[in-house]
Amino acid sequence: MSAVLRLLKIAPAPSSEAIIDLSGLPVDTSTDLWNLNYAGDKISLNFAHLPFRAEDLLSATKSYMRALIKSKAPKSVYNTFAALRLLSQSELFVEAERNGTEIPESFIAELQAKLGSKAYQLHHIRHWYRSGADRGYASFSPEVAFQLDQKVIGGNAKGHAVLSLDPEDGPLVDLEITALLNALNAQRRKNSLPLDCSAALWLCVALGCNPFQMTLLRERDIEIISEGNNRFINLRVPRVKKRHDAPRTAFKTRKLTSEIGDVVLNLIAENRQREALQGRTTGPDTPIFLRRTMRSHLEETMADYAWHMYPSEFTALVGDGVSRLGVISARTGEPLKVTTRRLRYTFATRLVREGASMEEVAEALDHTDLQNVRVYFDIKSDIVKSLDRAMALKLGPVAQAFLGNVVPNEADAERGGDPASRVMAVDRATGRPAGLGTCGEHSYCNLLAPIACYTCGQFQPWMDGPHDKILDDLIAQRERKQAAGMDGRMVTIHDATILAIGDVIRRIEEARAI
Structure with a gap:
């Protein structure tokens, strides 16, 4: 194909004005660094990190990413962007980009061989290629796009840690969760664990939520209900992984035991006292898991989350709590390693052990698709068959x-x-x-x-x-x-x-x- 024809095939560059994302918030796409609106962490797309500089490839990619930002959650957008960086591992792609020729069909097979178990990420690249072909960009062939659509690209292997009861990454077995709960109960009497560590651990054990949900919690989400001499504590847990317009737009109410509820209320009281000493006021929109310092990098559109923890900080809080408790794994003889993910696995497996149906487990985990909970019903039993x-x-x-x-x-x-x-x-x-x-x-x-x-x-x-x-x-x-x-x-x-x-x-x- 001649250079003139190739230039004629390049689609017009899209507008560089700010676009509106799925949450209804603006994203500036006028430079090579795009900051997405995400309450959980700082997510940026830096196009200087992509393994190509050809004008039509960058234009096609930016056009595609703009479309994704309008229709997908920030983490999903970033996963696609991260997958595109894998193109540097394809010699066929690098050669086509250098020579200004069409990207050949065989580049996907080359990447499949190199990526092995991570080849599922090629789904993102396939969709990107199809978008470039649909928009008529010179480097993308409609025929190749059709061929790529016919290829089988395996999915991400799920459930291995759960099914194998992996001692490092899988659910805790009975002996381990017993030791953890006993240690938690013991420290509650002694007040030997920081309140934020204690609250984080109890909520993860009791609710099986993911860390992003926990970091979105605010004071207004806890409700105390008194009926006669009875006292109940409810917690409105923000929903995630759903196509809602923005964080904290949908919730599921979870009941807490009075003991766990009191730990959360005590944490709120401690936050208020500490903030008052530092000259700051708190209110119903104050995070329950409150950062010590403000997140300064946030875009103005996400300023409401400046004092919310990152999910990684919440996970570290859980790990720190278990380390302080000094719990030893009965399987490894080493200090028990616990993450929010392991506690979520444990929560689900214990529900199955207690006779919960697939629908009940899915509801408790806030899943809409039953296929995501099937793995918990296939797990081998961790019951000790013989105990003499x-x-x-x-x-x-x-x-x-x-x-x-x-x-x-x-x-x-x-x-x-x-x-x-x-x-x-x-x-x-x-x-x-x-x-x-x-x-x-x-x-x-x-x-x-x-x-x-x-x-x-x-x-x-x-x-x-x-x-x-x-x-x-x-x-x-x-x-x-x-x-x-x-x-x-x-x-x-x-x-x-x-x-x-x-x-x-x-x-x-x-x-x-x-």
Whole structure:
């Protein structure tokens, strides 16, 4: 094709005026650096980073990206832009761009071979090529565009971490989530964890939300409902991943337990106090997860989110909280690594274990497509099929189910002089009551003793208590349920207690060996 014909084929350059994005906000596209309107992070398209400088390719690409900005969410637009940078890995594309010739069909096959498992990103490049051909740009052939549409490009492999119960990236198994929840409950009594870390962890465990949703939360999203002597706390969680006009335009109301709700309310109170000391006022639009410093890079159109955390900062908050708790993974023997994604996986897998339907799981995760939740129904069970005395003694210390303190006898326990603090059990062989330990809680406790005591941080087992008999009895109950073919949830209902008692017995054995 002659240079004259090629020049005639180039479409007119689009207007350089600001365009309106999907959220109804302006985006300046008059330079090579476009800043998109996104509340979660700074997203920019820097055309100087693309692996081509040919005028018609840049013009075609900018035209396509303008169309995407009008119809797609900012992260989706950026994913396309990032995929275009992969073109530098195609020698066939680089040669065509250098020579000013049409981009050949074979460049996609070349990239497929080089990208391997990441070849799904070529979907973005295929759509970009088709757009260039449709608009009549010289480097794009309609015939090649047709051929590319016929090619099979695999999708992103989903669900591997979930299906394989990956110990680093997959959902937490029962022993790990038990250890995490026990550590969270223990710190709540001691106030040993920063409130923002505590609130972030509790909300992720209870709701399974993604970090962007959490960073969008504001004070006005929490609602306290009183009905007689009952008190309920609701949280309006902003919806994301939906084609809504802007952040915080649609919500789903989630119920919180009073304990988790109080953690969030305490965080709001702490934010207000800290801001007042710094001379700033707070109100209903103040973020619940409040940054210490203002996000200065935001465009004027996104100024309302200047004090909201980035999703990456929220994820770091969750990771920092788990590190402070010192939880050890029962599978790896190393400090437990937790991300918001892992807690979301865990939330979903536990829903399935509790008998939730596919529709119920999709609703809880705020998915509109059931195919995104099918993976949770294919996961292999993490239920410990056999849990005997030997395993309880081995896994007990690792599972961190026991949070109290072993004491030599009643006299050495806090509240040891108070007969009402004794935790008793009936010896099945003799029918006589036997002392197990002392409760250090000064307020009323409605937990079922002695089973619930072993996983309570206020319990002080005595070294001479008959803990082995309680352990043997629970293991025998577990074996009877399993032999009767009962549901796995019923079989494992006291596993945390079994592991806690195993930890108590092991500590007593070690103390006596000194």
